[in-house]
Amino acid sequence: MAETSSPTRTDARTADAPTRREAYEAGVRRRANRIALISTVSVVLAIVLLVPLAPGWEAVQRAFFNGRVFAATFVGLLDAFLLNVMIFAWSAPLIALTGLVIALCRDARAPALFPLRLFGIVYTDIFRGLPVVLVIYIIGFGIPGLGLPRPWNSPYIWGTLALVLVYSAYVAEVIRSGIDSIHQSQRSAAASLGLSDRDTMRFVVLPQAIRNVVPANMNLFIALQKDVALLSFIGPVEIFRQAGVYKSLYANFTPYVGAALIFLALTIPATRYADYLMNKQNRARS
Amino acid sequence: MTAKLSLRGVRKRFGAHDVCKGIDLDIAEGEMVCLIGASGSGKSTLLRCMNLLEPIDDGTIWLDGQDISEPGLDPQPVRQKIGIVFQSYNLFPHMTAAENVMLAPRRVRGLSRDDLRPKVTQLFTRFGLGDRMAHYPDQLSGGQQQRVAIIRALAMEPQIMLFDEITSALDPELVGEVLDVLRDLRGQGMTMVLATHEMGFARELADKVCFLDAGRILEEGPPDALFGAPREARTKAFLSRVL
Numbered sequence: 001m002a003e004t005s006s007p008t009r010t011d012a013r014t015a016d017a018p019t020r021r022e023a024y025e026a027g028v029r030r031r032a033n034r035i036a037l038i039s040t041v042s043v044v045l046a047i048v049l050l051v052p053l054a055p056g057w058e059a060v061q062r063a064f065f066n067g068r069v070f071a072a073t074f075v076g077l078l079d080a081f082l083l084n085v086m087i088f089a090w091s092a093p094l095i096a097l098t099g100l101v102i103a104l105c106r107d108a109r110a111p112a113l114f115p116l117r118l119f120g121i122v123y124t125d126i127f128r129g130l131p132v133v134l135v136i137y138i139i140g141f142g143i144p145g146l147g148l149p150r151p152w153n154s155p156y157i158w159g160t161l162a163l164v165l166v167y168s169a170y171v172a173e174v175i176r177s178g179i180d181s182i183h184q185s186q187r188s189a190a191a192s193l194g195l196s197d198r199d200t201m202r203f204v205v206l207p208q209a210i211r212n213v214v215p216a217n218m219n220l221f222i223a224l225q226k227d228v229a230l231l232s233f234i235g236p237v238e239i240f241r242q243a244g245v246y247k248s249l250y251a252n253f254t255p256y257v258g259a260a261l262i263f264l265a266l267t268i269p270a271t272r273y274a275d276y277l278m279n280k281q282n283r284a285r286s
Numbered sequence: 287m288t289a290k291l292s293l294r295g296v297r298k299r300f301g302a303h304d305v306c307k308g309i310d311l312d313i314a315e316g317e318m319v320c321l322i323g324a325s326g327s328g329k330s331t332l333l334r335c336m337n338l339l340e341p342i343d344d345g346t347i348w349l350d351g352q353d354i355s356e357p358g359l360d361p362q363p364v365r366q367k368i369g370i371v372f373q374s375y376n377l378f379p380h381m382t383a384a385e386n387v388m389l390a391p392r393r394v395r396g397l398s399r400d401d402l403r404p405k406v407t408q409l410f411t412r413f414g415l416g417d418r419m420a421h422y423p424d425q426l427s428g429g430q431q432q433r434v435a436i437i438r439a440l441a442m443e444p445q446i447m448l449f450d451e452i453t454s455a456l457d458p459e460l461v462g463e464v465l466d467v468l469r470d471l472r473g474q475g476m477t478m479v480l481a482t483h484e485m486g487f488a489r490e491l492a493d494k495v496c497f498l499d500a501g502r503i504l505e506e507g508p509p510d511a512l513f514g515a516p517r518e519a520r521t522k523a524f525l526s527r528v529l
Contacts, residue, residue, distance in 0.1 A: 185372065185374060185376045186376060186378065188334075188339055188372070188376065189372065189376035189377075189378070190378075190390075191339060191361075191365065192337055192339055192365055192369070192370045192439075193365070193366075193369075193389070193390035193394070193438065193439070193442060194362045194363075194365045194366040194390055194394045194442060195389070195390055195393055195394060196362065196393075196394075199393045199394075203378075203389055203393065204378055204389075207380050208378075208379065208380050211380065
């Protein structure tokens with residue numbers, strides 16, 4: 001491509017013109033995009049053409065992808081989803097706070113605080129070791145069974161407690177890993193300035209630790225948003241339960257698909273955002 | 287002679303590894319002592335023992351005639367009197383330079399930000415960082431970060447300053463600005479102990495240079511004597527490698 005053989009002339013091109021390397025890489029990129037497009041189109045075509053050929057397709061389509069049922073139930077589902085959002089909205093701060101307290105319990109070093117430490121260990125072991133739905137059943141049916149008066153027999157209270165117990169155990173572990181990730185030299189620096197252990201934790205270690213574990217905790221909270229649906233087993237008519245009601249009413253499964261779409265509309269952007277934060281953090285570290 | 291800080295028979299081991307094997311050292315008020323020696327000879331550990339970041343296994347450390355190496359002694363008052371600056375700065379990355387400096391005086395000495403601001407501003411200005419107070423550590427060069435770390439230690443108004451190879455992590459062109467800070471402190475009569483590889487600097491300013499080898503002070507003396515006419519073969523060998 002060079003018209004002159006003189007090596008001193010390589011800077012003769014104008015500033016905007018792509019370098020040889022840039023031109024080559026643009027070519028490689030174009031080719032990769034073309035192949036990806038062809039490959040994707042053929043896979044999608046194959047699914048669209050082949051799946052309807054399955055013998056049960058007509059029945060499945062009627063039962064799960066019924067436009068009329070979808071239109072009739074979607075607003076009702078959205079309405080019910082508000083309840084999920086509300087349960088999430090009051091559970092999340094409680095979980096964050098409890099998780100932090102449990103993490104600090106587990107990190108307590110003073111001998112007098114050993115019971116706290118033991119409590120933290122037992123707590124995280126138990127609640128990370130149980131299926132969420134089991135805790136919801138035991139607490140959600142068990143505690144109101146004590147014969148508490150209104151409003152203390154509300155499944156909202158005890159369902160929330162169950163979610164807080166389970167999820168704060170996970171959050172506590174994540175925060176603790178964040179605390180462990182802060183280099184010893186930061187503690188040394190704080191100690192050398194005469195800061196107490198408490199102040200070192202509060203002003204030096206914890207602010208950095210919490211920042212480091214934001215992405216990991218976001219993933220937990222996305223999982224929580226989904227698990228709110230489990231409270232339907234003890235009473236609240238949230239979206240999953242509402243979809244079940246519609247299913248019986250219309251004798252059709254389409255409301256479940258509608259509910260799934262509503263969940264995805266929230267969880268996919270949230271997951272993407274958490275991934276973005278995680279990548280940003282990884283880049284900052286390397 | 288009454289020393290500000292005295293070490294007698296100080297021993298420190300990590301597991302099976304003896305890092306300090308009985309160190310005797312006296313540091314007089316206003317004196318600048320340089321510890322030299324190969325990596326792993328025990329310089330850093332010795333400094334960390336002096337302000338009780340590492341508990342010593344045997345021996346005694348006296349500060350103004352008080353035994354500060356007594357097991358169970360509260361280390362915090364001692365650490366306020368003996369500041370230390372680390373090779374890797376160890377600034378708190380989530381705080382501005384000024385907040386880094388003010389944290390310990392606020393929490394330990396109970397001063398308010400308003401109390402501190404004039405003095406802190408004056409320290410930053412004195413070390414050429416007057417316009418960097420609101421910057422975060424990752425917005426500062428290595429030399430600037432290290433100067434902030436020095437200011438942070440000075441803000442506690444220590445009586446002794448320990449410097450643990452504070453120029454070793456710096457690009458060569460940034461070493462000078464940090465050494466200037468040390469010269470300044472020397473001029474103010476600060477009592478200082480440095481672990482250093484800057485032999486020229488040690489020779490220029492130190493009152494006493496100690497050569498550490500395998501956990502012992504093998505040779506010590508005024509810089510001209512130690513650098514000019516070392517007695518020990520190992521000192522000679524070390525100096526011929528680094529000079």
